[in-house]
Amino acid sequence: MRQSLISAHEATAPIPVYAVSEAGLPNLLSKLGANATGWAERQGYNAQAGRSLMVPLDGGGQAVLFGTLPENLPHPFALGTLANDLPPADYEMQEPFPAIAQALLGFALSSYAFNRYRGGASGKQPRLVVPEHVDIERLQIVLDGVQLARDLINIPANDLGTAELAAQVEDLFNAHGGSGSIVVGDELLKENLPLVHAVGRASDNTPRLADFTWGDDDAPKVTLVGKGVIFDTGGLNIKPGGSMSLMKKDMGGAANVLGLASMIMAAKLPVRLRVIVPCVENSIAGSAFRPGDILPSRKGLTVEIGNTDAEGRLILADALALADEESPELLIDMATLTGAARVALGPDLPPYFTNDEDLAEDISIFAEASEDPMWRLPLWQPYMKYLDSQVADISHINTSGTGFAGSITAALFLSRFVENAESWAHFDIYGWTPSSKPGKVAGGEAQGIRALFDMISDQFSA
Structure with missing residues (x-):
């Protein structure tokens, strides 16, 4: 995606x-000339919104027509259709063009292609010139973060195991001068991370937890926690085949956290950034954890296991408790956590949960401004009773037998492991685009991180 936008001095005879x-x-x-007029008439082109046409110019050369509504683009990312419609060349939008920065971003986001496993895929693509008044460096920082998240989700689990995912965290932080550690296997028990160990112990992909920091220790603490389940069979509560086919994306929370961390570090925001990623495979073996097990947690709460396919909230519970111990100013977790969230809001609109009213308003404002939609759902305390257990401190799933409020009860469970952070928000993302549309390419998806990057940039500006 990075090569889809270029500065004016890099362009070669850009086509208008x-x-x-x-x-x-x-x-x-009439201004473009007879050749353009005749060609448009022969093609029956009438500038329908989102439709483009290349026309010849009198005296040589070409131009591209891109249809809009009278008052504006049909969608801020509508220009993304050009990423697939135009042949490789350099192009330049002619001013005035509405919402040019968003339009360029939509074009670049639509230029993404995951070609790691496809031989002979061409690297050539159309490129758009970025006007001087648009911050191309920030656009590229955002695009790099989105690409990292998309790439990681799209890589299958046979090439992205727990070791490889943890290494991605380490490599990213090393590239920006950060540091940290990776706790592996039985060392998780010694470091008091029993839920991470329990979920991952049945797999040959040894469970681990990556914990890395970057920035000045005296700066405001921003901590990101990402669910890193590299593949989810459902465990002993095994998923049916149709539900298991996309489970390489169950580390989408970790991928999005790393995309956001990439943006924060590349922009050199004045924060002390910490990223915690528990990396596990929820597999099936004689050592797998079972329904009915009662497991200890880092927080000291005992957890009754109701369904082994609700493993993500378990590893997040330990990771959140670890993050919460140093009382960060902002604590964010992201996870591909519940099907209930998708039933409620669909694949394109991830819910978020927080009890911080100011934070909730900021997220909403920046989500709308950045065309990175999210929707607040409530941490409805009366539903906490659904997590009552007769034999442990808490159940990790709804025990009422109703099946109601799955996304809310999952968030409520996580809330029991956060008490010191100044502000906390939980994001239940899908991490996947089922079919391509402007700004979104079918496959692994970055959700919420562009808005969060803008919000964190604004909240913790130098």
């Missing part, structure tokens, strides 16, 4: 692109 409405098409064609 004109945004035009149906009403404004005749006037534009």
Whole structure:
């Protein structure tokens, strides 16, 4: 995606692109000349919103027409359709163009392709010139973070095991001058991370927890926790085949956290960043944890296991308790956690949960401004009774027998492991785009991190 945007001095004879409405098409064609007018008429082009056409110019050369609504683009990312419609070349939007920074971002996000396993895939693609008044460096920082998240989700579990995922955390922080450690296997028990160990112990992919920091120790503490389940069979409560086919994406929370961390460090935001990623495979073996088991947690709470397919909240519980111990100013966790969230809001609108009203409002504002949609759901305390256990301090799933409020009860469970952080928010993301649309390419997806990057940049600006 990085090569899809270029500065003006890098461009080679860029082809002009004109945004035009149906009403404004005749006037534009008269300015472009007879060749453009005749070609557009022969093609039956009438500047429908989102539709493009390459036209010849009098005296040589070409131009691109891109249809818009009279008042604006049909969607801020609508320009993304050009990423697949145009042949490889350099192109330049002609001003005035509405919401140019968002339009360029939509084009670049749509230019993503995951070609790691496809031989002969061409690296050439159309490139758009970024005007001087648009911050191309920040755009590229965002795009790099999104690409990292998408790439990691798209890599299958046979190439991205627990060791490889933890190494991704280490490599990212090493590249930016950070440091940290990785706790592996039975050392998790010695370091009081029993839930991470229990979930991952049945797999040949040894469980581990990556814990890395970057920035000035005296700066405000921003901590990110990501669910790193590299593959989820469901454990002994095994998933049916249709539900298991996409479970390589169950580390989408970790992938998105790393994408956000990449943005924060590349932008050199004045924070002390910490990233904690528990890395496990929820597998099936004689050593797998079982329904009915009662497990200890780092927090000291005993947890009754109701269903081994609700493993993500277990590893997050230990990771959140670890993060919470140093009382960060902002604690964020991201996880592909519940199907209930998708039933409620679909794949494109991840819910978030927080009891901090100011934080909730900020997330909403920046999500809307960045076209990175999210929707707040409540940490509805009366539903905490659904997590009552007769034999342990807490059950990790709804014990009422109703099946109600799955995403909310999961968030409530996590809330029991956070008490010291100044602000905490939990994001139940899908991490996947089922079918391509402007700004989104089918496959692994970054959700919420562009908005969070903008929010953190604003909240902790130098």
